[in-house]
Amino acid sequence: MKVDPPQAQSFAPPLRTLMGPGPSNVSQRVLDAIGRPTIGHLDPQFVVLMDEIKGLLQYAFQTENNLTIPVSGPGSAGMETCFVNLVQPGDTVVVCQNGVFGGRMKANVERCGATAVLIEDEWGQPVDPNKLEAALVANPQATTVAFVHAETSTGAQSDAQALVALAHQHGCLAIVDAVTSLGGTPLLVDEWEIDAVYSGSQKCLSAPPGLSPVSFSDAAVERIKSRETDVQSWFMDLNLVMGYWGGDGVRSYHHTAPINALYGLHEALVILAEEGLQSAWARHQTNHEALAEGMNELGLGFVVPEAARLPQLNSVTVPDGVDEAAVRSKLLEQFNLEIGSGLGALAGKVWRIGLMGHTSSAKNVEYCVGALKDVLAEA
Numbered sequence: 001m002k003v004d005p006p007q008a009q010s011f012a013p014p015l016r017t018l019m020g021p022g023p024s025n026v027s028q029r030v031l032d033a034i035g036r037p038t039i040g041h042l043d044p045q046f047v048v049l050m051d052e053i054k055g056l057l058q059y060a061f062q063t064e065n066n067l068t069i070p071v072s073g074p075g076s077a078g079m080e081t082c083f084v085n086l087v088q089p090g091d092t093v094v095v096c097q098n099g100v101f102g103g104r105m106k107a108n109v110e111r112c113g114a115t116a117v118l119i120e121d122e123w124g125q126p127v128d129p130n131k132l133e134a135a136l137v138a139n140p141q142a143t144t145v146a147f148v149h150a151e152t153s154t155g156a157q158s159d160a161q162a163l164v165a166l167a168h169q170h171g172c173l174a175i176v177d178a179v180t181s182l183g184g185t186p187l188l189v190d191e192w193e194i195d196a197v198y199s200g201s202q203k204c205l206s207a208p209p210g211l212s213p214v215s216f217s218d219a220a221v222e223r224i225k226s227r228e229t230d231v232q233s234w235f236m237d238l239n240l241v242m243g244y245w246g247g248d249g250v251r252s253y254h255h256t257a258p259i260n261a262l263y264g265l266h267e268a269l270v271i272l273a274e275e276g277l278q279s280a281w282a283r284h285q286t287n288h289e290a291l292a293e294g295m296n297e298l299g300l301g302f303v304v305p306e307a308a309r310l311p312q313l314n315s316v317t318v319p320d321g322v323d324e325a326a327v328r329s330k331l332l333e334q335f336n337l338e339i340g341s342g343l344g345a346l347a348g349k350v351w352r353i354g355l356m357g358h359t360s361s362a363k364n365v366e367y368c369v370g371a372l373k374d375v376l377a378e379a
């Protein structure tokens, strides 16, 4: 025995108001659910819970897709699950990039041994459907289109329905990142005919991070089943995962599901169903408008043009001469309030104020505007 136990005690986190790009605040109801007794992951009662989670996710995604499950891992694991299953070596994938997460899609494509054709839009702008169409015309060999519905790095929302329609017109399947949109802004997986979509538990669903809801259309499932090569990731191979989450009632061991985390996701989805999707979308919009009014009073402008603004993620410009990091530190220290910094092309230039899920309330808008006002007056 060479290693002594370190000096460590139970961790008592501070009580923060989480108004960054995620995680959002988790309600006491969800925290209580996570604290309930652990049962076995093949327990008949756990199987009942799994089936309910599938149904609740189908509601949240507005889909009848049978393959609608939470991947055991954060949003990035859902992203990777979509790419490794739908993309084969030698494929061509058109990737739309208008922020950080499009860049990660490109990296995923390349790690699958495929070629990424990147179309780029300015950070803060939505994806331009004309550029996608031109890329599809120029690359008739493309099999897949990938884009981010709600770019959390900038706060821009793209027209998912139009982009998916273009993909289909050119014989491609569409992979959509809906990590930040699910539960916060309209996302209609069946109506928009999305083939593969992934999200995250910690943004507008307000469950803790670590689970990634995904959904696959029949066309996507067909492609997965008829692959010529094995999925290079054993853990994310949906052909295997389906044996555990499969809809026919027979469950075989694949990996041990994060049982208590799934209690939390289930509760968060029950809360969403109780409120109703349309009411949740409307609440996000109302609170966004109130925040925009407050920012206007403080003289802070928005990065994204009004028509493409996400209600749940607001990028506002840092005034000239203000140290943006110092302001965020003061907000955290004096107000227990977390907001986000700019990433990539927007680093140092913007703050990202999240109004996601449980965090999206009139009270939090007022708190944030008041706190920023105080801190900016000092700066």
Ligand SMILES: *Cc1c(COP(=O)(O)O)cnc(C)c1O
Binding pocket: 022, 074, 075, 076, 077, 079, 101, 148, 150, 151, 152, 153, 177, 178, 179, 180, 200, 209, 210
């Ligand atoms: C947060 C986020 C991700 C990654 O999710 P993690 O849970 O951090 O892995 C991917 N895409 C978008 C648009 C996101 O906002």
